[in-house]
Amino acid sequence: MKRTGHNGAAANAMTPPDITSCMDELPSPPPVATQVLSLALDEDIGAKEVARSIEADQALAVKVLQVANAPVYGYPGRVSTLEQAIVVLGLPTLQQILLSIVVRETLLDPVDLDDPVLANIWRHSLACAAAAELLAQRARPELAPLAFTAAIIHDCGKTLLFAAQPEEYEAVLDLAHTRPDSIVDLEIRHLGMDHCHAGAELLTRWGMPAVLIDAASLHHLPAEAMDSVGKHADLLRLLRLADLLSRRLTGEPDLDAPSREEATLLADDLGLDAGALDAVGEALEQRFSQRASIFDLDQDPREMYLRLLQRARSKLSDTGLKLRQTSAALDRQVARQQACLQAGLAMARAKTVQEVFTSAIEALRDEIGAGTRRCGVFRIDDTASTLDGRFVDGPETHRMCCRIDERRLPCTSATDAGVPSYFLDIFNSYPSRIPPNGGAPEALGPAFHEPFFIMPLTCEGEHFGEIILEPDNAESELFGGNALDASALAQLASLTAFALRRLDVARHRDERAYRLARALRTIKEMQLQAIQTQRLAAVGQLAAGAAHEINNPLAIIYARTQLLEQNEGDPKRRKNIGQMKEQIERITRILKNLMEFARPDPPTFQTMHANGVVNKVMDLIRGGLDKTSISLRLELDPDLPSIQGDPRQIEQVLLNLLLNATQAMEKTGGELLVSTSFDSLSGDIVISVADQGPGIPPEHRDKLFDPFFTTKEEGKGTGLGLSTSYGIVQSHGGSINVQSEPGNGATFSVRLPVQRPAGGQLRRTGTAPLEDGNAVLVVDDEEHIREILKESLEAAGYVVHTAANGRDGLRKLRKKRYRLLLLDIRMPEKSGLSLLAEIGDELGDTPVIMLTGLAGAEEVREAEALGAALCIQKPFEIESLLQAVKETLDTAEKRE
Numbered sequence: 001m002k003r004t005g006h007n008g009a010a011a012n013a014m015t016p017p018d019i020t021s022c023m024d025e026l027p028s029p030p031p032v033a034t035q036v037l038s039l040a041l042d043e044d045i046g047a048k049e050v051a052r053s054i055e056a057d058q059a060l061a062v063k064v065l066q067v068a069n070a071p072v073y074g075y076p077g078r079v080s081t082l083e084q085a086i087v088v089l090g091l092p093t094l095q096q097i098l099l100s101i102v103v104r105e106t107l108l109d110p111v112d113l114d115d116p117v118l119a120n121i122w123r124h125s126l127a128c129a130a131a132a133e134l135l136a137q138r139a140r141p142e143l144a145p146l147a148f149t150a151a152i153i154h155d156c157g158k159t160l161l162f163a164a165q166p167e168e169y170e171a172v173l174d175l176a177h178t179r180p181d182s183i184v185d186l187e188i189r190h191l192g193m194d195h196c197h198a199g200a201e202l203l204t205r206w207g208m209p210a211v212l213i214d215a216a217s218l219h220h221l222p223a224e225a226m227d228s229v230g231k232h233a234d235l236l237r238l239l240r241l242a243d244l245l246s247r248r249l250t251g252e253p254d255l256d257a258p259s260r261e262e263a264t265l266l267a268d269d270l271g272l273d274a275g276a277l278d279a280v281g282e283a284l285e286q287r288f289s290q291r292a293s294i295f296d297l298d299q300d301p302r303e304m305y306l307r308l309l310q311r312a313r314s315k316l317s318d319t320g321l322k323l324r325q326t327s328a329a330l331d332r333q334v335a336r337q338q339a340c341l342q343a344g345l346a347m348a349r350a351k352t353v354q355e356v357f358t359s360a361i362e363a364l365r366d367e368i369g370a371g372t373r374r375c376g377v378f379r380i381d382d383t384a385s386t387l388d389g390r391f392v393d394g395p396e397t398h399r400m401c402c403r404i405d406e407r408r409l410p411c412t413s414a415t416d417a418g419v420p421s422y423f424l425d426i427f428n429s430y431p432s433r434i435p436p437n438g439g440a441p442e443a444l445g446p447a448f449h450e451p452f453f454i455m456p457l458t459c460e461g462e463h464f465g466e467i468i469l470e471p472d473n474a475e476s477e478l479f480g481g482n483a484l485d486a487s488a489l490a491q492l493a494s495l496t497a498f499a500l501r502r503l504d505v506a507r508h509r510d511e512r513a514y515r516l517a518r519a520l521r522t523i524k525e526m527q528l529q530a531i532q533t534q535r536l537a538a539v540g541q542l543a544a545g546a547a548h549e550i551n552n553p554l555a556i557i558y559a560r561t562q563l564l565e566q567n568e569g570d571p572k573r574r575k576n577i578g579q580m581k582e583q584i585e586r587i588t589r590i591l592k593n594l595m596e597f598a599r600p601d602p603p604t605f606q607t608m609h610a611n612g613v614v615n616k617v618m619d620l621i622r623g624g625l626d627k628t629s630i631s632l633r634l635e636l637d638p639d640l641p642s643i644q645g646d647p648r649q650i651e652q653v654l655l656n657l658l659l660n661a662t663q664a665m666e667k668t669g670g671e672l673l674v675s676t677s678f679d680s681l682s683g684d685i686v687i688s689v690a691d692q693g694p695g696i697p698p699e700h701r702d703k704l705f706d707p708f709f710t711t712k713e714e715g716k717g718t719g720l721g722l723s724t725s726y727g728i729v730q731s732h733g734g735s736i737n738v739q740s741e742p743g744n745g746a747t748f749s750v751r752l753p754v755q756r757p758a759g760g761q762l763r764r765t766g767t768a769p770l771e772d773g774n775a776v777l778v779v780d781d782e783e784h785i786r787e788i789l790k791e792s793l794e795a796a797g798y799v800v801h802t803a804a805n806g807r808d809g810l811r812k813l814r815k816k817r818y819r820l821l822l823l824d825i826r827m828p829e830k831s832g833l834s835l836l837a838e839i840g841d842e843l844g845d846t847p848v849i850m851l852t853g854l855a856g857a858e859e860v861r862e863a864e865a866l867g868a869a870l871c872i873q874k875p876f877e878i879e880s881l882l883q884a885v886k887e888t889l890d891t892a893e894k895r896e
Contacts, residue, residue, distance in 0.1 A: 131242035150215035157199025336488035347499035357390035379465030519623030558875035603646035629669030664693030779809035806830025
């Protein structure tokens with residue numbers, strides 16, 4: 001039906017100000033009707049006063065008499081006077097008649113009264129009025145007449161909006177039946193004014209009572225806000241509840257959940273229970289029919305039922321259509337879920353990334369992508385700085401693989417990397433779709449990058465790729481907001497992401513297993529190498545000990561042979577003695593070569609950090625503990641000072657201690673503690689290794705550092721690890737000790753000095769008098785060597801004193817001052833090096849010649865650092881020794 005606005009023009013050309021101007025064009029309501037309506041609202045007014053006011057308007061008087069004589073009111077005679085008619089009708093009915101006249105001669109005058117939209121508006125108003133009257137009679141009887149009047153006029157704004165813009169307002173009413181938006185929001189959005197505002201403005205212009213203006217303006221007020229309107233709150237509650245209950249009578253949609261909750265709240269506020277509401281619903285149809293004639297809405301009940309039946313059929317038809325559409329959508333979703341399931345099973349069996357990509361592409365091209373021609377999937381591996389993917393463009397499939405830069409873009413052009421031209425733009429814009437925090441973004445639709453639908457690959461909040469899909473047509477359900485369809489693509493993206501992550505985890509696991517196996521192999525090789533080294537060290541120690549012990553008696557034999565040769569006059573016997581000397585010298589060379597081969601290299605001192613050494617050894621041993629019940633704990637002092645030492649040798653010491661500790665805990669397990677600390681009192685750093693093994697029996701503690709002593713099973717050690725470690729620590733000027741109780745584990749502590757003892761310091765010149773001008777002190781633990789030296793030196797004119805060990809020599813040096821000191825390096829009670837270190841400045845400027853039976857280079861350097869003039873190797877030539885003594889004394893005299 002083509003309609004025109006109030007001024008005859010097409011409604012779609014009107015603006016909100018035009019709606020207001022329409023009010024000015026409406027005919028004014030009959031003044032007598034308006035006056036009488038105001039009087040009727042006054043409960044104290046009498047019928048006689050109202051009759052006098054109605055007599056001023058002949059048309060109004062005829063209408064009142066006509067209604068009063070209607071059969072529905074059951075008056076036995078004929079009503080002939082206005083006062084009698086008012087009594088028969090009652091003031092409530094009179095209000096209804098007056099409202100009918102006011103509305104009909106104003107709002108309904110310019111429009112077609114048979115228009116179905118307008119008829120529905122007034123049917124709803126009358127149904128609402130009948131419901132309000134019934135509700136008031138049960139909850140607030142004193143408000144029943146006013147409730148009917150307020151309800152019949154409350155939607156007058158709708159009539160005004162329809163009169164002003166018929167086609168547009170009909171469209172708004174249609175939208176209100178299909179969308180969840182409120183009618184007020186739709187009116188403002190499409191017309192610029194809602195019917196509440198329009199109705200209140202109209203009634204204000206007509207001079208209607210304030211209570212009716214409030215009814216038109218506030219009848220959509222939420223139930224929670226009703227108390228804010230003051231004395232009219234209950235009237236508005238009745239009006240709003242009646243508005244909700246009357247919808248079924250006029251064929252409007254059933255109440256949704258929020259509306260049902262609102263109706264329950266309003267009924268509770270009015271004191272109405274469910275039974276009362278049901279009773280109102282049953283009486284509503286009859287009350288509607290009784291009041292319909294007054295408003296020219298007479299309707300045969302059969303016609304009303306027919307209309308309601310038609311609406312019901314239409315509603316059932318719409319419901320059936322929606323059910324069929326829902327069923328079809330569910331069937332499609334089941335197919336897509338099945339495709340996801342098959343893809344997920346294939347991905348679960350996939351052994352490579354490309355197999356995962358293939359499964360995802362097949363699912364996209366089948367059910368999930370609804371026959372798409374273009375799709376793709378790619379992922380970024382930040383750990384390997386690579387990007388790989390697979391793209392489909394019609395019948396062609398493209399594989400992509402390249403390295404990426406710090407922006408996560410290919411180091412080469414996307415085309416060279418294998419990206420089809422159709423995907424270039426979307427691929428190059430990939431970094432812009434990653435949130436700044438690197439988390440997982442929402443799924444992107446065509447509004448962001450038309451015509452593609454993009455779903456991110458995310459796992460544990462990390463974004464590392466995308467699935468790209470171009471629907472087969474622009475109207476694909478994926479773009480229509482169908483959550484079921486979009487969820488299938490999201491599920492496929494999740495399955496793809498988890499499959500890729502599974503492969504990453506498997507790859508990292510295999511790499512870690514490989515590294516672990518390699519570490520275990522390295523540790524095993526180091527253990528074997530350590531055992532071999534220990535065995536060689538044992539041989540070396542044995543050879544060195546044997547060489548030293550052989551060298552001392554050999555020195556005596558060699559010296560006596562020289563003396564015999566000097567005193568022998570027989571040439572033949574001198575020749576024999578000379579052969580003996582040659583063989584002794586040969587033996588000496590052999591022993592010297594043996595010592596050089598057997599003796600370990602001295603430490604190479606450099607600045608080192610103990611924590612760094614500990615961490616390096618921990619990296620070696622940690623892998624071997626992963627498959628044991630031994631846990632490793634480090635407590636490293638971060639402020640530990642650096643020391644002078646050989647890192648390689650200290651690593652060997654620590655590794656020996658750790659291997660011993662782990663072997664001790666093989667059966668019991670437990671915690672292995674490695675700690676470092678600084679002892680400020682001694683100036684040492686302390687490296688401790690504490691295990692929770694069975695402990696060390698007291699009878700074994702004194703033997704721990706002896707060569708070849710071991711409590712391990714056969715094949716698990718040589719018994720040289722601790723003895724080798726002991727020698728290394730001693731060569732660093734440190735010490736190693738153990739604390740243990742049976743059943744409580746053992747703690748090995750290595751102490752290393754931060755400052756090495758400074759050598760080569762000048763000794764102060766002594767003031768003690770010389771014992772004798774040529775007095776020489778010989779300190780050696782071998783009695784025969786002392787006798788030979790004493791005999792040879794005395795023959796050369798020197799006074800000689802002797803001492804059998806370092807302790808005896810130290811005592812003599814502190815009592816008297818000697819011209820020269822001949823001192824053996826190695827002696828049992830106190831070595832020559834210890835003697836020099838202890839006497840220090842007390843020795844004054846007495847020169848020192850060290851004697852050694854194949855001492856090591858480190859011992860020689862230490863002797864020189866302590867002030868020794870030179871070192872003479874045993875066995876020695878007596879003449880060479882005497883010459884060295886003379887030169888040393890001459891040098892000392894020149895210095896004086």
